[in-house]
Amino acid sequence: MRKLLIAAVVACLSLSPALAIDPEEVLEDPVLEERAREISKGLRCIVCKNQSIDESDAMLAKDLRILVRQRVAAGDSNEEVTDYVVDRYGEFVLLRPRFSTQNLLLWISPIFMLVIGAGLAVYFLRLQKQPEVKVAPLSEDEKKELDRLTSES
Amino acid sequence: MITEIGHYALVLALVVALGQTVIPLRAAHIGDERGMSFAKNASMAQFVLVLVAFLALMHAYVTSDFSVENVYQNSHSEKPMIYKIAGVWGNHEGSMILWILMLAFLGALVGLFGGNLPPSLQARVLGIQALIAACFLAFSLFTSNPFLRMDPVPINGTDLNPLLQDPGLAFHPPFLYLGYVGMSVAFSFSVAALLEGKVDPAWARWVRPWTLLAWSSLTLGIAMGSWWAYYELGWGGYWFWDPVENASLMPWLAGTALLHSAIVVEKRNTLKLWTILMAITAFSTSLLGTFVVRSGVLTSVHSFANDPDRGVLLLAICIILTGGAFVLYAWRGQAMKAGGTFQTVSRESALILNNLLLSVILFIVLIGTFWPTIAELMTGERITVGPPYYNILTIPLMMLLAAVMAYGILLPWKRGEMKTVSGRLKWAGGLTVLFTIVAFYLSGFRNILAVVGCLIAFWIMLSTLTDIALRMKLFQIPLKTSLNRAAGFPRAFWGGSLAHFGIGVCILGMVGTSLWVTEEQTIMKPGDVIDVADYQLRMERIEILNIANYETEMATFSLLKNGSVVSIVQPERRWYPVAQQQTVEAAIQPRWTSDVYVAIGEPRGENNEARIVRAYYHPLVMYLWSGSLLMAFGGIVSLTDRRYRVGAPKPKQASSKPASSSTAPDAIPAE
Numbered sequence: 001m002r003k004l005l006i007a008a009v010v011a012c013l014s015l016s017p018a019l020a021i022d023p024e025e026v027l028e029d030p031v032l033e034e035r036a037r038e039i040s041k042g043l044r045c046i047v048c049k050n051q052s053i054d055e056s057d058a059m060l061a062k063d064l065r066i067l068v069r070q071r072v073a074a075g076d077s078n079e080e081v082t083d084y085v086v087d088r089y090g091e092f093v094l095l096r097p098r099f100s101t102q103n104l105l106l107w108i109s110p111i112f113m114l115v116i117g118a119g120l121a122v123y124f125l126r127l128q129k130q131p132e133v134k135v136a137p138l139s140e141d142e143k144k145e146l147d148r149l150t151s152e153s
Numbered sequence: 154m155i156t157e158i159g160h161y162a163l164v165l166a167l168v169v170a171l172g173q174t175v176i177p178l179r180a181a182h183i184g185d186e187r188g189m190s191f192a193k194n195a196s197m198a199q200f201v202l203v204l205v206a207f208l209a210l211m212h213a214y215v216t217s218d219f220s221v222e223n224v225y226q227n228s229h230s231e232k233p234m235i236y237k238i239a240g241v242w243g244n245h246e247g248s249m250i251l252w253i254l255m256l257a258f259l260g261a262l263v264g265l266f267g268g269n270l271p272p273s274l275q276a277r278v279l280g281i282q283a284l285i286a287a288c289f290l291a292f293s294l295f296t297s298n299p300f301l302r303m304d305p306v307p308i309n310g311t312d313l314n315p316l317l318q319d320p321g322l323a324f325h326p327p328f329l330y331l332g333y334v335g336m337s338v339a340f341s342f343s344v345a346a347l348l349e350g351k352v353d354p355a356w357a358r359w360v361r362p363w364t365l366l367a368w369s370s371l372t373l374g375i376a377m378g379s380w381w382a383y384y385e386l387g388w389g390g391y392w393f394w395d396p397v398e399n400a401s402l403m404p405w406l407a408g409t410a411l412l413h414s415a416i417v418v419e420k421r422n423t424l425k426l427w428t429i430l431m432a433i434t435a436f437s438t439s440l441l442g443t444f445v446v447r448s449g450v451l452t453s454v455h456s457f458a459n460d461p462d463r464g465v466l467l468l469a470i471c472i473i474l475t476g477g478a479f480v481l482y483a484w485r486g487q488a489m490k491a492g493g494t495f496q497t498v499s500r501e502s503a504l505i506l507n508n509l510l511l512s513v514i515l516f517i518v519l520i521g522t523f524w525p526t527i528a529e530l531m532t533g534e535r536i537t538v539g540p541p542y543y544n545i546l547t548i549p550l551m552m553l554l555a556a557v558m559a560y561g562i563l564l565p566w567k568r569g570e571m572k573t574v575s576g577r578l579k580w581a582g583g584l585t586v587l588f589t590i591v592a593f594y595l596s597g598f599r600n601i602l603a604v605v606g607c608l609i610a611f612w613i614m615l616s617t618l619t620d621i622a623l624r625m626k627l628f629q630i631p632l633k634t635s636l637n638r639a640a641g642f643p644r645a646f647w648g649g650s651l652a653h654f655g656i657g658v659c660i661l662g663m664v665g666t667s668l669w670v671t672e673e674q675t676i677m678k679p680g681d682v683i684d685v686a687d688y689q690l691r692m693e694r695i696e697i698l699n700i701a702n703y704e705t706e707m708a709t710f711s712l713l714k715n716g717s718v719v720s721i722v723q724p725e726r727r728w729y730p731v732a733q734q735q736t737v738e739a740a741i742q743p744r745w746t747s748d749v750y751v752a753i754g755e756p757r758g759e760n761n762e763a764r765i766v767r768a769y770y771h772p773l774v775m776y777l778w779s780g781s782l783l784m785a786f787g788g789i790v791s792l793t794d795r796r797y798r799v800g801a802p803k804p805k806q807a808s809s810k811p812a813s814s815s816t817a818p819d820a821i822p823a824e
Binding site for chain 1: 390393394395396423494495496497501502505506509512513516517520521524528531532534535536537538539540541542545546550674675676757765
């Protein structure tokens, strides 16, 4: 059901979801093309939901793909291309959020949780160990009873 | 008329649910036996009423009664019958009714087969179950009523979304819902236990089968959704870390943690508080998922309905149920005393680590899903949390989880020796490295992540096999005696092993599809040949066909290997005139080792038969689906374990209370 909705969005925005990259867009130089695709995979198609421009068919994604390829062909480094796009469209286009002060909690809190969780687990394990073996040894009568029981079986 | 009966039955169900909430909970509190036994009958009455409502709605769909607004909006007279039926839950209102139907069904099962539960516990479980049902029945009736009529009656419906006219998708929501709703039983048991003030191994035995049922169903539901995305969305991906996908992953993670911690409660009578917390979390995240998809809070375009009233009401339900449970947990949780003790190196510890890792992964998915909303509220700026975030954070944890798992299944309860277990795993470890080297010798080295993924997959599978072999005493005693031993293993053991092995198979599939994929995109006209990995793909012809309720442009390709035709593949582009929508049906040639995936696009160039063609070579995709199936199947096998069928022995504390009047021999259903 939920997938349907993503699909519905995709279908509304574009007519043929299967084919994002048009063969005509592809750069001649395979090394540059490889880099362009790498960059494209990290950039979000703004009008789509959670799709990279590499996967999307929307016109806007296509424009961005061409833009990325132009910048790559012009000799920009991967970071420069990404910054160029972010300057124009905001951080919203980054599929991987930046490690910045405002995203600090997003990146740090899982690690924080892991550390706290591990601490609690260790504390719990320590608690578990303490009540171990403080059993009084068996009395003579008990030993005899035990012998009797074991010899029966 | 039938529609009105359905509407009326739904109203009655709400009344019954309210009664089933108030009367048994109060009766259990003051010890009134008659009031407690009311719960049982009410749960069955409630189920029958909701069933009537559901069938009435289905009747409206089957007969294409367009005087019902819901049918008008989501169906069409020319639609194939099977999709008319699936159309019942293919929309917000109808899917709510299915949701409630499953809730009522599980409640009725607890009523029917819970005869050997202590009466007060059963009454409380059913009371909580009814409270959940009452919330959603009220929600359905007041904001999302599927039985509303319209006047004048339209001549025909506006069709169901063509993307939903697909078997993979039509039948994936029921599994997903059964998964979500199934978690409600564990939730009800937990809240009831908090009210009762005690949790013991017997309690864990009652909770586990329900969780297993929910978990298996959720696993299947997620896998089916993922499979659908793979072949229908048309670009060969299977998981996008989309908020709606995350919404189904969260209860799955919590459910997995719950299954494991409940074992500790059952076998060792400890970790009770944590297990209750996980049960509450599992259902809370299910509710959260329901809220997220239907309220439009996260990304408005995903949601079923953008009606803010619905969102607010759903949020209120979430807060009442989960908030109430957590308050109760904080207030009454102290009453639970831990029982058995254990050493640091033991299966208990491994399971604690398992739960810790699963919880942190759950937290990552949770914060990643909601961070864009939080960030926008705080700074006003919109940001995106996409797949790279989840991959960076969860993959290391999953690796750790895999490593722990191998040790966990081989460590004994109470206390174990790291050295002994490592010794036992030396074969598994050696073979893992060997297999990985062979795999990369055959496929060629691509990247380090693929190597790690392969190592994990083989490690999980081989350590699971090691565990089985050790228990069979394989090669230590005659083979026949070994097999006899194996035949005597409890089903729960086989179930667990199957599920663990399935995870390994799944990971292998993930590595294959995402890391070894090769893709070709080009413009082809009939007669052209391209290379796709080891295959050649030749375009034969392209034709227009009129089928059922759509028109299709079908291309025929021959798939060749070493010059001879292996198979014919026929990708399509469909046009649904009523919905004014186009869909792409990729053609997939599934094989045990790899899929060849072909999709066609728009015409290009001078030749009007030339099309953009995209072809993928996806190795090991089959492993992804068969691994998921193995996991779900493992859950079901475990569910049929004898000790759940014959029912748990009564806890000691319960003996002071009067025994239940009708003690059914079968405590918990085994389907």
